[in-house]
Amino acid sequence: MAIASQHLPHTQSALRLTFDGGREIDALSDADRTDLAACWQARATNELYASAALRRVSGALNELSAGAALTSFALSAHEDELRHVELCRAVAGRFAGHELPWPSETPVELPEFSGATARLTAALHVIAHTVIAETFSSSVLESSLRLASGRVARSALVQMLSDELDHAPIGWTYLAGTTDAERRAIEPFLHALVAAELKRARAALGHTRGLASHGVPTHAAVERALFGCVRESILPGFLSFGMPAHEIWTWLRKGASTRPEALRDVANFPDGGCFTGGEESFDLR
Numbered sequence: 001m002a003i004a005s006q007h008l009p010h011t012q013s014a015l016r017l018t019f020d021g022g023r024e025i026d027a028l029s030d031a032d033r034t035d036l037a038a039c040w041q042a043r044a045t046n047e048l049y050a051s052a053a054l055r056r057v058s059g060a061l062n063e064l065s066a067g068a069a070l071t072s073f074a075l076s077a078h079e080d081e082l083r084h085v086e087l088c089r090a091v092a093g094r095f096a097g098h099e100l101p102w103p104s105e106t107p108v109e110l111p112e113f114s115g116a117t118a119r120l121t122a123a124l125h126v127i128a129h130t131v132i133a134e135t136f137s138s139s140v141l142e143s144s145l146r147l148a149s150g151r152v153a154r155s156a157l158v159q160m161l162s163d164e165l166d167h168a169p170i171g172w173t174y175l176a177g178t179t180d181a182e183r184r185a186i187e188p189f190l191h192a193l194v195a196a197e198l199k200r201a202r203a204a205l206g207h208t209r210g211l212a213s214h215g216v217p218t219h220a221a222v223e224r225a226l227f228g229c230v231r232e233s234i235l236p237g238f239l240s241f242g243m244p245a246h247e248i249w250t251w252l253r254k255g256a257s258t259r260p261e262a263l264r265d266v267a268n269f270p271d272g273g274c275f276t277g278g279e280e281s282f283d284l285r
Helices: 002-007 010-014 022-026 030-063 068-096 118-147 151-164 168-176 180-204 219-240 246-253
Strands: none
Touching: 022 151, 030 068, 030 118, 030 168, 030 180, 068 151, 068 168, 118 151, 118 168, 118 180, 118 219, 180 219, 180 246, 219 246
């Protein structure tokens, strides 16, 4: 694709995979190799979505006059995600035994919220795609790395995680510069943003069986990672900015369902604003 050659040649990213993993890949069954190639290619698609989202964040920060340094950093995060696309595609190609195509870009699925001003909408994009989505991504990558033993997967995961940990702070830095009034305007939308991004993450990540040694955790492991980062990182972060988001705490205690019947009760939920799959809830038993 043009965007691949414009931003990062495949050969450059392939060199960043420290191990070729010939023996460990040859030891896999054909079915496992096929599944792993598909999962890592799906991860490439997810990283391309993140790249587009961070490009949107850079534009939103410019609209919000958040400062040249922060806006530029968001744009560099967009470039990080393009490198991640290439890394994931290279790993997928190792498992497949041949180079796989650049993935198709999917639209950033956070529509204009009804009644929100243009400035508030820009702020919501920043929060959704950094504070929430990038925290989710870092948490799942950490879980993937902790469970992975395959050297090819670990080589890619380490590089991706080292970048991802810098992305969520873009949104927290933006929040630190907002006024009390601006944060009060954002707070009623937080539940909708968390629910939409959680639904998208559930649809995009994980596998039904054990491929964790090669960087693809089970759906159950992804659920634990997502639940942990909402409870331990995202919500305490909102609280530190005077945004207690009580309805999210209540929703979390009930299992944080992203089934359609539960999302109908979420104020400001962006109708059609996230993937339709992943209709799950946390099992807190």
